[in-house]
Amino acid sequence: MILRSDTDEFILPTGANKTRGRFELAFFTIGGCCMTGAAFGAMNGLRLGLKETQNMAWSKPRNVQILNMVTRQGALWANTLGSLALLYSAFGVIIEKTRGAEDDLNTVAAGTMTGMLYKCTGGLRGVARGGLAGLTLTSLYALYNNWEHMKGSLLQQSL
Known part of the structure; x- marks a missing residue:
């Protein structure tokens, strides 16, 4: 049996927006x-742990070394991506509140500023590279996010 619901599954206060804001x-x-x-x-x-310990026999020291590498790399990547997401989200919320609008310009600006700040320790060249990386990634995301809308607009123009 398939359950279908034609109504929303949550109750919104009067006048509330049905979409989540950038802060949420x-x-x-x-x-x-x-x-x-x-x-x-x-x-x-x-x-990496398996690669570094390939010459060792299976033993407790090898297992501990592999486990240390797993936890170290897991924490490193979680911290890195979490920091980037925190910067991106903070910039996005600040830009949204400043401009009073939520659109793709906020997304691209937040991504660019995140890349610039994240790579600011690399000097001016690092700031430029980080900003370009953020601009590229968020621009690609904005294009992907609006692809159906853009495709529909192009089809209407050609008719």
């Missing part, structure tokens, strides 16, 4: 990036 999505973004980073780092740590 920040928690999901930060947590998701931390979990993704931890999973990716653990897999990378397992790969």
Whole structure:
């Protein structure tokens, strides 16, 4: 039996918006990036641990060394991606509140500023590279996010 619901499954206060704002999505973004980073780092740590200990026989010291690499890499990647997500979310919320609008310009600006701040210890060249990386990634995301809308607009123009 398939359950179908034609109505919303939650109750909203009168006048409330049905979509989540950038501040509400920040928690999901930060947590998701931390979990993704931890999973990716653990897999990378397992790969590195097995590679570094390939000449050792299976023993407790080898297992401990592999486990240390897994936890170290997992924590490193979780921290890195979590920090990036925190910066991106903070910039996004600040830009949204400053401009009073939520659109793709906020997304691209927040990504660019995140890249610039994250790589600011690398001097002017690092800031430029980080900003370019943030601009590129968030621009690609904005294009992906609006692909159906853009495709529909192009089809209407051609008719």
